[in-house]
Every structure is written in C-alpha cells, then in structure tokens.
Amino acid sequence: MKQIAILGSNGQLGKTLKYLEVETNYVCKFYTRNELDITNKLSIETIFNKNSFDFCINCAAYTNVEEAEKDIESTFLVNALGVRNIAEVCKSKGITLIHISTDYVFDGTKRSPYKTSDITNPINEYGKSKLKGEQFIREVLTKYYIIRTSWLYSVYGKNFMKTIINKIADNTVLSITTEETGTPTSCFDLATFIFYLVRKNDIPYGIYNFSAKGSTTWFGFAHEIAKLYNPDKQKNIKKVETFKTLAKRPKYSVLDISNTEKVYKDLNKWEDSLSKTLELYRL
Numbered sequence: 045m046k047q048i049a050i051l052g053s054n055g056q057l058g059k060t061l062k063y064l065e066v067e068t069n070y071v072c073k074f075y076t077r078n079e080l081d082i083t084n085k086l087s088i089e090t091i092f093n094k095n096s097f098d099f100c101i102n103c104a105a106y107t108n109v110e111e112a113e114k115d116i117e118s119t120f121l122v123n124a125l126g127v128r129n130i131a132e133v134c135k136s137k138g139i140t141l142i143h144i145s146t147d148y149v150f151d152g153t154k155r156s157p158y159k160t161s162d163i164t165n166p167i168n169e170y171g172k173s174k175l176k177g178e179q180f181i182r183e184v185l186t187k188y189y190i191i192r193t194s195w196l197y198s199v200y201g202k203n204f205m206k207t208i209i210n211k212i213a214d215n216t217v218l219s220i221t222t223e224e225t226g227t228p229t230s231c232f233d234l235a236t237f238i239f240y241l242v243r244k245n246d247i248p249y250g251i252y253n254f255s256a257k258g259s260t261t262w263f264g265f266a267h268e269i270a271k272l273y274n275p276d277k278q279k280n281i282k283k284v285e286t287f288k289t290l291a292k293r294p295k296y297s298v299l300d301i302s303n304t305e306k307v308y309k310d311l312n313k314w315e316d317s318l319s320k321t322l323e324l325y326r327l
C-alpha cells in the first residue's frame with residue numbers, strides 16, 4: 045500500500061486531501077506546521093526516517109500575498125528554503141514530491157492562457173518566493189510534479205468564496221475589482237487530481253497547470269458566488285476597476301491546462317465546481 049506524507053495539512057488544500065483520503069487505499073499521514081515545520085530540515089528528516097513514504101504532497105506555504113510584501117524573509121524561508129529542504133529529503137529517500145505552485149509566477153502581461161513553458165516573471169514577493177521553490181525542486185529532484193494552480197477556494201479555511209458569503213450575509217455592499225482575470229479553482233478538484241497522480245503512478249514528471257476550465261474576474265467570481273448562494277444579494281456586489289493593494293497582482297493569469305488535459309479528463313468548468321463546493325458548504 046502506498047504511503048503518503050501530507051505537509052501543511054491544516055490549510056484548505058491539506059484539509060481537502062484529508063476529506064478525500066477515505067476514498068483512497070493509501071496510508072496518508074498528515075502533518076500540521078506544529079508537527080512538521082518545513083523550515084526545519086531535521087524535523088522533516090526525523091519524521092521521514094520513521095516512515096517509508098512513496099509520495100510527499102507539499103501543501104505548506106506562506107500564502108498571505110499582502111503580508112509577504114512586508115515579511116520577505118519569512119516568505120522566502122517557507123516558500124523557497126523550506127521547499128528546498130523537502131526536495132533534499134525526498135531526493136535522499138527516493139520519494140516523489142508533489143508540490144503546489146501558483147499562477148503568480150507570471151507577470152500577467154500576456155493575453156492568452158499561460159503555458160508551462162512560458163517565461164516566468166513574478167511581480168510580487170509571494171510569486172518570487174514560489175518560483176524560487178520551484179527552481180530548487182527542479183535542481184534537486186527528478187521525481188517531482190509541480191502543479192501550478194490559481195485562485196483556490198474550498199469549504200475550509202480562509203478564502204475568497206467564504207469571505208464573500210460572510211460579507212453578503214451581513215448585507216455588506218462589496219466593491220470587487222474587474223482588473224484581474226484568472227480562474228477560480230476548487231481545492232476539491234485539485235485534491236482529486238493529486239490523488240489521481242498518485243494512483244496512476246505513470247504520469248510523466250514535470251510541471252502541470254491545474255485549474256478549472258474558463259476564466260473570470262474577481263468581480264465575476266463574487267457575482268457567481270452570490271448568484272448561486274444568495275441571489276437576492278447579487279445587487280450588493282458592485283464592480284470597481286481597481287482595488288488598491290500592497291502587492292501587485294498579475295492582471296491576467298489564466299493557465300493553459302492543455303498539458304493536464306492530455307493526462308486527465310475530469311476538468312470541470314469553474315462555475316460547475318463552484319456550485320458543487322457551495323452545495324458542500326450548505327451541508
């Protein structure tokens with residue numbers, strides 16, 4: 045039976061993997077930051093020495109894009125050096141690493157979906173640190189999947205979908221930007237793909253783009269959330285062109301998912317995945 049280490053298990057993707065674990069026949073061991081801090085290589089080695097993992101799924105990351113601008117050192121410590129620690133331990137033990145990266149490795153100046161081969165050029169500290177993490181993996185390992193994904197949401201943790209639901213419940217009027225275009229991606233879909241990679245065990249290693257099909261703006265995403273969850277409150281979602289933030293964000297970060305579609309047939313339209321996640325959220 046395959047054994048899998050899941051790091052950063054208290055985050056929204058980690059929790060979604062935990063939710064889906066029951067449908068697999070793997071031995072999954074979940075580690076929160078308290079149990080395994082990826083910035084401490086010894087702590088990774090100690091746990092990996094006590095187990096015989098075949099795969100490591102890294103969901104651990106410094107994900108606060110705004111804070112990352114002010115706390116560059118911590119961001120790089122986790123997203124770059126922490127990832128190098130994981131890669132080095134995986135290398136020494138022959139473990140396949142499945143790592144999650146981001147659409148924010150791109151600068152957003154393109155106007156057609158980003159291919160995995162497109163030139164990266166992150167424009168914020170979070171994106172720079174995530175790119176460095178990718179580069180370490182590629183230097184150290186051959187047995188890896190780097191999955192670039194975008195605009196993650198789920199029933200767990202803090203995310204855009206839950207923020208919108210909570211705000212409209214309070215009758216807050218929201219001004220949401222139309223300045224950025226990307227693809228909302230459900231953690232449920234991403235976690236399903238991750239377990240698919242493990243199950244197949246013969247998908248070529250490398251970088252994969254994973255998102256739902258289609259694209260929208262943050263305004264379009266918020267509007268659809270309101271439409272599906274609480275249609276009376278759609279009027280509370282107002283369009284604004286720009287929304288001032290500390291971190292620059294790519295204006296366009298739609299991912300070209302054609303390389304993933306060659307190996308995986310179950311990609312959904314973003315609206316359908318959102319509807320499914322909202323159904324789960326209502327339970």
Ligand SMILES: NC(=O)c1ccc[n+]([C@@H]2O[C@H](COP(=O)([O-])OP(=O)(O)OC[C@H]3O[C@@H](n4cnc5c(N)ncnc54)[C@H](OP(=O)(O)O)[C@@H]3O)[C@@H](O)[C@H]2O)c1
Nearest residue numbers: 052054055056057077081082104105107144146193195196
């Ligand atoms: N969220 C998005 O929109 C998005 C978009 C594209 C890509 N991604 C990538 O997708 C992956 C999963 O993201 P997510 O949304 O699930 O993030 P999340 O909910 O913020 O979870 C990240 C988890 O990493 C943990 N962590 C932070 N530093 C750590 C350390 N030093 N050692 C061990 N664990 C640590 C956090 O611990 P605490 O719970 O203690 O804070 C948290 O549980 C990340 O790699 C992220 O960069 C996310």
